[in-house]
Amino acid sequence: MAEVKELVKELSEKYGNRRESLIPIFQGIIDKNYYLSKEAMLEVAKQLDVSAADIYGTASFFSFLDTDAKGKYKIRICKSITCDMKGKSGIIATLEEMLKIKVGETTEDLMFSLLHTNCIGLCDQGPAMLINDNYYTKLTAEKVRVILGDYIRNK
């Protein structure tokens, strides 16, 4: 995890100090620190001279701007209708069993968070999921074991 103050300063130099720099700065923080901590949001509020409550209100609006502690790898399983039809629940069962957590939870070692997400535009290849920015399609229980196994081994 990067030092928050430095990171926010760096990001605001890159994206600017205006309100419209907010979302790029948030994304930059999440890339480095996995989520928006209280300290990070306060630092951004100070940097952009926007109220902290307002900053939080914006962050909490967006699904990908996590404001509570999340793991290094965020697994987002699509719950839209076509992925659901193609067997999403079996995939979730496999993931829950492997990670020993439920959807919405994060592993104790802060490596994995298991999340539901709405349509990720892979409806023709469902069930599908994202792990951070990478996508995985036509999932089966076996496939999930291989994919997740790689992550677990290389973490």
Place this chain on the structure above:
Amino acid sequence: MPYSRTRVVDVLFKPLTTAPYEILRKTIQREKKDVINELVDSGLRGRGGAGFPTGMKWKFAAQQKSDVKYVICNADEGEPGTFKDKKLLCEVPRKVISGMAICAWATNATKGYIYLRREYRYLVAQLEEELRIYHEKAKEMGLNFPIEIFLGAGAYVCGEETALIESMEGKRGEPRNKPPYPIQNGFLGKPTIVNNVETFASSAMICRIGAEEYKKMGTADQRGSKLFSISGDSPKEGVHELELGMTLEAFANEFGDGDTKAVQVGGVAGFCIPRKQFKTQIIGEGNTTGGSTMIFNSTRSMYNVLHNYLDFYAEESCGQCTPCRIGTQQLLKGIEAVKSGLKPPSYLDQLIKLSETMRITSKCGLGQSVTNSFSSIVQNFREEMIF
């Protein structure tokens, strides 16, 4: 006349045989108003879902007096069952970028953004490389229209253009009151043209083949070709470019698995067309033009389908306006109550009335369109809602 067999075309994805950005180079040597008029003449409608005539939008934008104008390519493709914009950005990004640049040139816009949904972040590197090439070419042509990528942060409602703009301004993605429209007062208070990815690609295509050629495709009401994202119970899932104006029967025969019970046209915001209406319903007429088509066969519970949609809506509503925030929850709770016997089946009629209230009172297209799928499913599959 609608036609009863699908006509697969290959225009949008056809690789360009000319040098990169040749269409752009040629187009910007023409008169600006001629290009806009050609677009008006082509009958092209926005491919995002709302279907506003693209040429008219550009015309209004060109009339706005401002030193700064923005062109935003709406790549916040969040409608469930839609993935054609992603394919365009992957396979023919230059057509999309050309469309943006032509739009900017024709309307005197100064800066462009591709608003890419967060879920498609894996496209960023490739798109940045494309933009680098574009900027080089634009410089050669003397075109000063920089484009950058703005990455969304995960909110369906940001596909609505004013919500999209709000989020670019670093705020909650809540749709604005209209008027004023983005054309008058958009990003950072400046005139802003927001068009869908496919709309830009189609615009570039029209500049290449001409409105006359384009108009040969489709029917009187539905000009041109259109990308369809096909998913669900289909052996041919994927993106298909089809001429507009076909019946649903033609569509289901081509893409269904032989057991098609209903097709959801236009995504969750669109209509669920039951088999009995396949002969008379034409895709894109009265339903929406976003191109999402989800096919359900006879094994699917339409209650589950509707439940999934409503859960989606209750989560993705921005929450600011009463009918949408509470209405979506009421519809969801309502169908659960009918299913479980807590409320009588007649409660479904009350809920349909509610969805009508949502249509006429919601602030933006999200709340206004909930009734489309709700009424069409409840009316056509009522028995599935009850038992």
Place this chain on the structure above:
Amino acid sequence: MANNINLTIDGIHVSVEEGQSILDAAKKIDIKIPTLCYHVDLCVAGNCRVCVVESVGRNNLIPSCATPAEEGMEIKTSSPKVRRARKDLMALLVSEHNTQCTTCYRSINCELQQLAAEYNVDNDIYLSVLKPTAKVDKSSWSIEKDDSKCIRCQRCVRTCAEIQHVNALAVTERGRDMKISTFMHLPMNEIVCTNCGQCITHCPTAALTERRYYDEIWEAIDDPDKYVIINTAPSVRVAIGETLGYNVGERVTGKMVTALKKMGFNSVLDTDFTADLTIIEEANELLVRLKKALVLKEKVALPMITSCSPGWVKFIEHMYPEHLDHLSTCKSPQQMFGALAKTYYAEKIGIDPSKIVSVAGMPCAAKKFEANRPEMWDSGFQDVDAGLTTRELGHMIKQSGLDFFELGESEFDSYMGESTGAAVIFGATGGVMEAALRTAYVVITGRPVPFENLNIIPVRGLEGIKEATVKFENCVPEYKFLEGVEAKFAIAHGLINARQIMDQIVKGESPYLFVEVMACPGGCIGGGGQPIPTNDEIRKKRMEAIYAEDMDKPLRMSHENPEVTQIYKEFLVKPLGEKSHHLLHTKYRKRNRY
């Protein structure tokens, strides 16, 4: 003159300026369109949708508050389509609401309740979607936030941003989880909230209310071992009538005193007494600072800024913690009163101060917090035991069963009940400045301030920031150093305006010597503890009442208050003296900015 737009509403032709809304146009011809998220003080949100109307030719209804009138529009405000939709919307709001109206503090004064009743909304038409997790936050001394009563109109959010520029409240989450909350859902007592209570007076329901203490007060009154003192602020007497059936702007000072006595308060005293005292202390503090700056060339913080408004004090502690030395060290009149009630007054009437319960009747929500500041124990006890709002006092009078209309008039009790007109005008923005100038001018020059009838008109009124310049000539020997000085003063009300003053100070560009700041628009008459509704029209009427009360007073300069003279002679000795320093002055602290 802007272009005129012609339209018809319900068949009546109306012409409005370009840019005005359909709602504005309807108001012009006395057609009432119901609203909830709309508030005349605030920008338009257009989110409750209750004000939708039909525009002939359009399929969807349009929000009249957020839609500009267009030429040739044909509007129907009460067509069957509109009525049905509106009723449906209200039913939805009710389904998300905690409808225990019978026990609600805002019952009968709730905009949702009133509309739901007018439209006879069927409570059972929809299932309740009230979140079981919706909770009441009672962490703050001043403000209670009850999410189960919230209709998400965002009036509080806009108030906190547009009027106060505090932004303590924000819209968080989205969809069904969307709610009005704070930074990371922190409790109200841990955030940047100034307790000004403007969110309360702008809330259409009871989602935001003051934390109520009247049950404790009744208990104290009923306890024979307790001696309960109440002092009431100037703005209470010009507004409490509104809660009891009087017209806005009617003064009920004498009846209010009678009522309080009949209710069992042992002494009914006047905060105005300590307002006069504040003027003496504060004017002297200012003169000392000026002398240090001009004669001794010492570095002192100028302008000096008033500290009577606890919302403002907490604001500067959060937002400008490096500039607290600009604040006058004087306590607010309420806290001066509290400190003296349990020392001087206790001695005077021969009561053990440990038996005294000191209550303040205030137009303010922040006073509750102020009373509970740990700094405020200078009498050896908690100086003020409870602050009550004007609304709570109104409730208590109703609870007492008195027929307020029929009550005779009484005078405040003595020792700390005497007041001058200068103290009365503390209630209106500019009043502290005017009172201070009335006294300071006499002190400096030996003559009354050169304005007709002592009315310093430039400092009055609702403009956000007001300025006045006074030139001191023919000064008395002690203040010769001010000879010829053209002193600039400023008055700000509403914290967004205070921020402008502070930003000037931060940049080192402030031209002023003395600044008055009140947290609430209009000053205390528009305070967060005042009757609901409050808007500029109402603020003006309450202000007129304040100035009328001033004109009625035989004495109109603080230093003329005989009880003030007496307390210096018998107890305090001299302004800024040791006792004053101990009892009447205070310190401030730096706070977090979230």
